[in-house]
Amino acid sequence: VFGLLVKYILPFFGTMQTYLYQRPLGVANNAVNNENKVVSLRKACHVSNKKSSLKKNVLSSKLSTAAAVENKANITSKTSDKPSKSKSSSASKDFKVTSKAAYQGVPGAYSEVAASKSCPSLVPLPCDRFEDAFMALIQGKCDRAVLPVENSLGGSIYPVYDLMMKHNLYIVGETSISINHCLVALPGTKKSDLERVMSHPQALSQCDGYLKRLGVHREEVDDTAGAAQTIASEHLKNVGAVCSRRAAELYGLDILDEGIQDNRDNVTRFVVLSRDAPQVAQQDPSKLYKTSVVFSLQPGPGKLSLALSIFSFRNIDLTMIVSRPMRSNPIVQMISEQGQLTAAGARAAAEGRHSFNYLFYVDFIGSTKDRKIVNALRDLEEIAPYMKILGAYPYDTELGVTRSDDPTIAKSLFNGKASE
Numbered sequence: 159v160f161g162l163l164v165k166y167i168l169p170f171f172g173t174m175q176t177y178l179y180q181r182p183l184g185v186a187n188n189a190v191n192n193e194n195k196v197v198s199l200r201k202a203c204h205v206s207n208k209k210s211s212l213k214k215n216v217l218s219s220k221l222s223t224a225a226a227v228e229n230k231a232n233i234t235s236k237t238s239d240k241p242s243k244s245k246s247s248s249a250s251k252d253f254k255v256t257s258k259a260a261y262q263g264v265p266g267a268y269s270e271v272a273a274s275k276s277c278p279s280l281v282p283l284p285c286d287r288f289e290d291a292f293m294a295l296i297q298g299k300c301d302r303a304v305l306p307v308e309n310s311l312g313g314s315i316y317p318v319y320d321l322m323m324k325h326n327l328y329i330v331g332e333t334s335i336s337i338n339h340c341l342v343a344l345p346g347t348k349k350s351d352l353e354r355v356m357s358h359p360q361a362l363s364q365c366d367g368y369l370k371r372l373g374v375h376r377e378e379v380d381d382t383a384g385a386a387q388t389i390a391s392e393h394l395k396n397v398g399a400v401c402s403r404r405a406a407e408l409y410g411l412d413i414l415d416e417g418i419q420d421n422r423d424n425v426t427r428f429v430v431l432s433r434d435a436p437q438v439a440q441q442d443p444s445k446l447y448k449t450s451v452v453f454s455l456q457p458g459p460g461k462l463s464l465a466l467s468i469f470s471f472r473n474i475d476l477t478m479i480v481s482r483p484m485r486s487n488p489i490v491q492m493i494s495e496q497g498q499l500t501a502a503g504a505r506a507a508a509e510g511r512h513s514f515n516y517l518f519y520v521d522f523i524g525s526t527k528d529r530k531i532v533n534a535l536r537d538l539e540e541i542a543p544y545m546k547i548l549g550a551y552p553y554d555t556e557l558g559v560t561r562s563d564d565p566t567i568a569k570s571l572f573n574g575k576a577s578e
Contacts, residue, residue, distance in 0.1 A: 258283040258300035260291040266383035266405030272428040273304040276333035303431040312360040329549025331430035342411040356385035357400035403563040425558035447525035448553040453545040478521040526550045
């Protein structure tokens with residue numbers, strides 16, 4: 159029994175004792191370890207909270223500083239905006255977009271007077287040639303172009319008609335100037351000293367009789383005022399120019415004689431061109447209008463008479479008709495109504511002769527808003543292989559009333575509205 163007790167019972171109690179006494183200690187140790195872990199975790203959280211609060215404080219302080227700086231900058235920008243606005247507003251007041259009206263010639267030309275009269279709110283823009291004035295308008299360098307189309311002494315100015323066919327521009331107005339030609343030369347020159355006279359071909363033809371009596375050689379140049387400018391700049395002695403009074407005053411020349419045109423009633427008519435087609439709805443019903451068209455006709459007898467009867471049948475007043483050979487197809491054969499060569503056409507063809515193919519420019523009183531004008535143009539379009547409306551514009555009822563040396567226009571040109 160004792161041996162069994164020692165062998166089996168005592169080791170059992172020892173094991174139980176170890177279990178009973180060591181388990182609470184392990185639990186306690188685990189609890190302590192867990193508590194230590196909790197405490198460590200709490201400390202870590204506390205430190206983390208401190209760090210995060212510190213970061214928050216630093217961030218909030220940074221944000222506050224940034225906000226203060228931003229507010230200061232806003233205040234500074236607001237205070238600095240006031241003078242800048244005034245500067246920009248004053249600069250915008252100082253800067254003005256100037257609208258221009260192109261004309262052919264140099265300052266002092268008759269066309270400059272016409273441009274100032276027809277477009278009083280625009281600054282005249284000088285151009286060397288008619289083609290240059292057209293291109294200035296097409297390229298947007300100006301808003302209008304004022305060009306001569308006919309003169310009471312020299313007749314129609316065909317280059318302008320040809321350019322109106324070449325370029326897609328529209329007539330939006332017309333004006334007229336009573337021309338007063340002057341004979342000018344360098345200071346101290348006498349009429350008897352003159353050997354040659356320079357001017358535009360139209361001006362020379364309008365003074366043909368006077369120049370013949372004077373017995374001088376004629377020299378054609380591009381512009382009346384340009385002739386005066388050349389004499390002054392090159393100091394040409396014994397050379398005169400036919401130009402306006404304004405040109406003589408601009409270039410410091412003496413006026414030897416004035417009113418030298420063969421006919422006192424020397425009037426030039428100008429048209430005002432625009433890139434935009436005139437709007438029918440904007441036509442003033444209280445004004446008298448004129449319409450300009452160009453058309454071609456089939457060759458044959460009575461074709462032109464038939465076209466003109468369209469206007470006479472409706473009692474439409476034609477004010478001008480000009481014919482020009484077509485540049486693209488100038489020569490045609492005479493064709494009958496049945497599409498055969500006429501007797502004259504067959505004879506001409508057999509003899510190697512043909513007829514010119516013409517373009518007809520026609521002006522008539524009436525607006526494209528009028529019913530009878532619309533019907534007339536519709537009938538004309540039926541018989542014309544080609545037809546184009548060049549423009550409908552207010553009729554110049556004061557033809558030739560304004561003189562080229564009109565003091566009002568001369569004053570406006572000298573007082574800040576001179577050509578650029």
